[in-house]
Amino acid sequence: MNAPVDVTDAPLGTYAKRKGVYPKAVDGFFRRLKWAAMIVTLTIYYVTPWLRWERGAYAPNQAVLVDLEHRRFFMFSIEIWPQEFYYVAGLLIMAGMGLFLVTSAVGRAWCGYACPQTVWVDLFQHVERAIDGDRNAQIRLSRAPWGVAKLTRRLIKWSIWLVIAVATGGAWIFYFADAPTLAHQFLTGSAPFVAYATVGILTATTFTFGGFMREQVCIYMCPWPRIQTAMMDEKSLVVTYRDWRGEPRGSVKEHIRADTKLGDCIDCNQCAAVCPTGIDIRNGPDIACITCALCIDACDTVMAQIGRPRGLIDYLTLEDANEERAGCPPVPAIKTLLRVRTFLYLGVWCAIGIAMLFALESRTRIAIAAGQERNPLYVQLSGGNIRNSYTLKLRNMEDRPRFMKVAINGLAGATLWQRDLPVAHPGTSLTLTVPADSVAKLPVFVAASSPGPMHSPFTFQIKALDQEAGNATATAIFERPEILR
């Protein structure tokens, strides 16, 4: 047996230098799909913060706004308060379910078409081709010694990348503040520091990840490929090389020369040349494959040129691949989508969405919360009554001021008055106007006769006294001393 050679002590053996990836330009169905996905996603990203939505005098008029300062989330006609964060949680669950659905049906389609990393890398590569030329020119340029020509091209390319990166980071901050105002502040240097810091960080990450890290982000940094691998099964669509049709491979000349019949693959390496992650799909499924399907386009083009049927590389499930290899006829891709698992995911996804829509439609826009002051828990008054103290929080989640009445129910003979007024006016209810889209803090005293039970549960009720009406209640406990002198 050969003594194994220890390679760990070999020079530079402890780390691997990135192998350059210079994907070749390609055209085809999937490339056009990628273009469409890129245009749609980038448009959504850059344009959304600039959409306006009329909300009246008391709320911002930006269609989509995450107002961290005031803890509000606006999305067109929907306004979400921090107390309603479960809607956001629901959206996240739907997003998760959506990814499960997509993954179980069409594999890593998210990675291949819609992931920001993919979209921006794609954009950066288009810039790269425009400046440096296509694959071969890029390889030549990277091998060329540093000189004026190379430096000029690099500087131009990096500058354009930087502009894109700044625009990317810049667009992000507009989701968190009024976009036109912030844009003006940003350009005049009067925006808050956090805006500049955010743009700076996102510019740096976009520039680095899109320009230099590229496929390494997908392979080493992103947890999603690992999770997806666990979720995919033999019925998920993956980009597959039909090795039973392509092998043994050989160039056109070898085909002519060959004694035995060769496969359809003419070993032109176009599939590997166009791959944005630098793999050769003919080696079999690969964790680095983001299923962008550009190799399918490349191979289909070549097959058309040499007059052979398309689909030597194609979206195929592992199960169908095995059946085809065994001689069964090809199964159309659409058939693989129709299976229980996909419909289960779809069902859960829809159910959450419908439940959220229902909850959104039926939610009340006023609320009350009662917190009892506990130091002191109760106070003996000279007239014999016992006094408790509460802080009520009245939430008016509509974008207009509302006139409301607060009353106490279920505490015999109790009176209530506002704590922070110089003169007390005990009564059975209070009226006040709660400002638009805000929480009114209402400190109150409640007095009731004594002796009585130590703990008397009762409710505070809030009622809107306008046309729309609506009411809400909060339970509280009235505390009395255990033993009266």
Next chain:
Amino acid sequence: MTDQKRIDEPTNTELVGHEWDGIEELNTPLPRWWLLTFYACIVFAIGYTVVYPAWPGVHSATPGVLGWHSRNDLRADLKSQQTRNAPVLAALAATPIEALPSHPQLLQAAIEGGRAQFRIHCVQCHGSGATGIQGLYPNLNDDDWLWGGDLKAIEYTITNGVRNPDVPTTRSSQMPSFGRDGILKPDQIQDVVSHVRTISGQEAASASSARGAALFAANCVVCHGAEGKGNRLVGAPNLTDKIWLYGGSREAITASVTTAHAGVMPAWGKQLDAVTIKMLATYVHSLGGGEPNPVESAAAAPAAAAPPAPPQ
């Protein structure tokens, strides 16, 4: 030793060369950027220990090039807070306390300031909830006041204290110890107690309370009034209400009549500035029992300033 590199066939990956009972390890080296990130972290960490306090010494850690210290941050915070508060404090100094209710914002600021000051100076006796302690210190949350419950009266009490021998203007009075000093006999005291418990609604009228009423008229009305409602000029408590600082049971009242209580409070005017006292007074006033300004405040103030000599 024949081949420099050997490749694992199924994974198409290089082997490191170690071998244990036929088990070999694949060589999947770190990407270079990862290693560079690791080195960058080390450089950052070294820089951090140079710039910020880090290395522990015998008495203190290395100060760091920037000279950063959390106490400096605190000092700056305090200073900026003081600068922010300055105009409010100036406005408070310029506004008489009885005028504060007509400036709600200033009043609210005073109450919040008083809340903070109360935690420092007053909680030792009156408690963090200002509830006092039964038998020792009065509850400031209720609507019963020994020396007056409007803003000006509370301010006066805090400034001058109660029964403070060093301050001539202090709130002062002395109830006789009727039993200890032999002014009333024990059975007479029981009769007086019966009367007091009757007017406070704790007992039905009886022969004892009828005898006590006569004794009360002869001995107690000077301070506590004919109806026992008390007199704030001398800090005589209202005996007809439900609030008993020293207890309302027969035993407790008997003890109070036998050996009189005389609570004391520091004269805070000697230690605290006028604005702080004003803030404390508004806070105590805001606790729920605060009374409106008296109508003829001009007449009440001198009277409060010079309480009549306590009866002996």
